Amino acid sequence: MDSVVKEDLHSQSLFPPFESDMGVERSKQMKQQMGESGDECEGVNPSLEVNSMVQITLDKGNQVSGIIRWLGYLPHTKHKMAGVELDEDKGVTAGEWLGKYYFHCAPKRGIFVKLQSCQPDVRFQCSRSCDLSLVEYREQDDVPHIPLSFPPLRNEEAVHILRGRMKGIQGHCNSCYMDAALFSLFSCTSVLDSMLFTPFPLCDRNVQNILRDEIVNPLRKNGFVMARSVMHLREQLTEKGQCSSFTNAEKDPEEFLNLIMHQVLGIEPLLRLQSGAQKEQDCYCYQIFMDKQEDLVVPDVQQLVEHSFLSSDLKLVEIPSCFIIQMPRFGKEYKMFSKIIPSLELDITDLLLDSPRECCICSDVATWECSKCFKDKIFSPTGLKQFCSTCSKQVHSHYRRKTHKPTRLHVPEEFRRRSSRGSQDVPREKMELFAVLCIETSHYVSFVKYGPENEHWMFFDSMADRHGGENGFNIPTVTLCPEVAKYLDLPLAMLALEQPRDMDGVAKRLFCDAYMYMYQSKKMALYK
Numbered sequence: 346m347d348s349v350v351k352e353d354l355h356s357q358s359l360f361p362p363f364e365s366d367m368g369v370e371r372s373k374q375m376k377q378q379m380g381e382s383g384d385e386c387e388g389v390n391p392s393l394e395v396n397s398m399v400q401i402t403l404d405k406g407n408q409v410s411g412i413i414r415w416l417g418y419l420p421h422t423k424h425k426m427a428g429v430e431l432d433e434d435k436g437v438t439a440g441e442w443l444g445k446y447y448f449h450c451a452p453k454r455g456i457f458v459k460l461q462s463c464q465p466d467v468r469f470q471c472s473r474s475c476d477l478s479l480v481e482y483r484e485q486d487d488v489p490h491i492p493l494s495f496p497p498l499r500n501e502e503a504v505h506i507l508r509g510r511m512k513g514i515q516g517h518c519n520s521c522y523m524d525a526a527l528f529s530l531f532s533c534t535s536v537l538d539s540m541l542f543t544p545f546p547l548c549d550r551n552v553q554n555i556l557r558d559e560i561v562n563p564l565r566k567n568g569f570v571m572a573r574s575v576m577h578l579r580e581q582l583t584e585k586g587q588c589s590s591f592t593n594a595e596k597d598p599e600e601f602l603n604l605i606m607h608q609v610l611g612i613e614p615l616l617r618l619q620s621g622a623q624k625e626q627d628c629y630c631y632q633i634f635m636d637k638q639e640d641l642v643v644p645d646v647q648q649l650v651e652h653s654f655l656s657s658d659l660k661l662v663e664i665p666s667c668f669i670i671q672m673p674r675f676g677k678e679y680k681m682f683s684k685i686i687p688s689l690e691l692d693i694t695d696l697l698l699d700s701p702r703e704c705c706i707c708s709d710v711a712t713w714e715c716s717k718c719f720k721d722k723i724f725s726p727t728g729l730k731q732f733c734s735t736c737s738k739q740v741h742s743h744y745r746r747k748t749h750k751p752t753r754l755h756v757p758e759e760f761r762r763r764s765s766r767g768s769q770d771v772p773r774e775k776m777e778l779f780a781v782l783c784i785e786t787s788h789y790v791s792f793v794k795y796g797p798e799n800e801h802w803m804f805f806d807s808m809a810d811r812h813g814g815e816n817g818f819n820i821p822t823v824t825l826c827p828e829v830a831k832y833l834d835l836p837l838a839m840l841a842l843e844q845p846r847d848m849d850g851v852a853k854r855l856f857c858d859a860y861m862y863m864y865q866s867k868k869m870a871l872y873k
Contacts, residue, residue: 389425389461396580398573399429399463400816401456408816409435410466412580412592414448414455425460432518432593451590467816494542494557495565497535503795504825506568507532507803513821514564516807517572519595524575524807524821525791526598529780529863531561532805533795536667536779536865540610547611552581556605572818585609598782598789598861599630599671615669617662619698625662630861632671637681643841645686646778646862649673650696651729655716660698664774666869668693670862684840684856687833689799691776691864695729699755703771704733706740710771713737715751776864783858792826792855799834800827804851828852 393399393413400410415428419442428440430450438455440448448455498506507513513532514524530537541557544550559574576592582604583591590596606612606629614627633653641648650670654660668691673681695702702711705724711731718730718740731754732740741749781792790806802825809822828849832840845853 390464392465393427393460393463397463398466398576399427400466401429401458401462401464409433409456410816411454411456412576413463414440414450416460417447419457426457427460427463428455428457429463430454430593431456451594454593493562493566495562497531497533497538498565498568498795499533500796500801503533503803506565507795507823508825509568510810510820510822512568512823513805514560514570514575514807515572515821516819517576518593520572520575520579521789521807522596522598523579523601525782525789525805526601527560527575528564528805528807529782529791529793532564533793534779534865536867540606540612543612545611545613547608549581549585549609552578552585552605552609555581568823569821582609595787599632599669602669603629615667616665618659619662620660621658630669630671633673635673635681641682643684643686643837644682646670646688647691649685650691651719654696655719655729659696661693661696662698664693664697664866664869665776666866668776668864668866670864672859672861680857683845684843685859686837686840687778687781687855687859687862689778689794689833691778692728692773693776694771694774695731697774699757700774701757701771702731702754704736705730706736707733708771709733709736710756712754712756713751714754715741715749717749718746718751721746774866776866778862779865780863781855781859782861782863783854784860785854785858789860790854792829792851799830802826802829802855804854824851826851826855829855832856 395413395416397413398410399413400408402408409431411429411431413427414430417426419426428442428448429436430440430448431454434451434453436450436454436456438457439452440446440450440455442457447457514528516524541553541561555574555578559577560570563574564570579592582588582601585604585608606615614629616628616631618626618628618631620626633649635649635652635656641652649672653673672685694700702714703709704711705728710733712734714729714731715737716730718724721730724730732751737751740746741751779794783790783792788808790804793803793805795801795803803823804826805821805823807821808819810820811817812820829852831849832843832852835843840856845857848856
């Protein structure tokens with residue numbers, strides 16, 4: 346490895362300790378000497394700097410790629426050096442040289458090389474001499490900066506712009522968790538567009554600009570985002586999140602969303618929850634926790650949310666504009682349910698705190714709620730069980746339900762007056778599903794609903810294919826998957842019997858590998 350600086354047993358005694366903070370005059374003298382000797386500038390690409398993505402040719406022509414984490418001079422070296430964090434475990438250090446750390450990375454991920462040995466990573470260069478047949482990739486600008494704002498894509502426009510190979514967000518170096526989340530949140534909905542424009546009190550405007558101008562706008566305008574744009578965002582999150590692994594390690598979508606929404610942009614929490622008489626809790630994603638339910642073989646999202654809220658005694662303090670729900674799991678690998686049915690609408694009426702509710706028997710205004718009745722098999726498998734005073738007395742007169750202890754509901758005074766005038770229809774608050782993140786063998790993909798019909802689904806994989814070998818690049822792909830509608834329309838008993846391997850197209854992944862569901866309230870999105 347001719348270009349890699351190697352430590353040897355004698356170097357400790359031969360070289361004096363190196364002070365990284367060289368004085369200005371010493372630095373100038375060294376640069377002048379290097380410039381006069383020609384060694385400093387020879388073969389060095391002037392565009393390379395800290396956080397540049399580079400490739401390095403080692404012995405026997407082997408190439409490695411990584412990110413420059415440090416630039417400077419090591420003790421008694423006449424060449425300017427680069428400390429590089431590699432994409433793979435092919436290095437020799439964790440950022441340490443002669444007992445001193447110049448940068449930090451995982452063990453065997455770091456190397457020190459002459460800067461002139463580094464070249465820009467060709468996977469992120471859009472050379473027109475490339476032998477690809479992918480015209481879209483060749484025609485992208487080096488730095489896709491689109492200052493104008495573009496609305497989300499819907500219906501035929503979404504199909505025209507997003508469908509195809511080299512479409513969506515290009516994956517690179519374990520970025521699928523971020524690619525799938527960004528594509529889901531911004532391609533076909535504007536529910537969280539406030540992240541792109543609003544100057545929140547803690548907002549990092551640099552990250553906001555990158556998110557808006559280098560990712561969301563190119564996605565909505567051209568249907569394609571280069572991996573380098575996402576890497577630019579990942580580098581910023583690494584710096585802001587004080588975590589050195591955001592540029593190369595696998596993460597979970599909720600970790601990314603919590604970091605960028607809470608710590609970096611500082612947007613208001615998406616959810617406000619209250620458990621009993623306890624203090625309100627704020628969060629951005631809701632994780633479903635529940636015991637194994639023997640009667641839930643193939644549940645839908647509505648059932649899972651209701652069971653989780655009831656078991657934790659939770660209520661929504663207000664209607665959220667965006668409701669991001671993580672599915673229940675035993676640990677990170679094991680799925681609690683082999684299939685989950687996507688609820689295209691999520692009725693949150695009975696999950697709201699101090700909101701008018703409807704008697705589940707006579708449809709009058711409900712004044713009592715019973716958690717034990719929710720699990721009673723004589724009632725329907727969905728919907729929390731609340732009753733008016735008359736129906737509550739009748740239901741709980743049965744000997745099997747005499748031990749139940751219903752709790753009184755609060756009926757808003759305005760609605761109580763309205764009810765006394767004979768207008769008793771309880772308004773239903775529903776949210777619509779707009780995206781689903783799925784995971785299989787540590788790889789995240791997403792399904793996005795781009796239109797109103799059941800068959801209006803598209804499937805996105807940021808690493809669906811690859812061009813070239815180790816030094817090639819990933820080809821993101823967006824495909825339509827109308828076959829999803831076939832399984833949404835199946836009776837529950839037939840869907841339960843469907844073997845995943847026999848399901849058409851990519852429908853199996855939506856029903857069997859769901860990790861996170863995303864719902865929106867278009868009404869509330871106007872205000873938040």
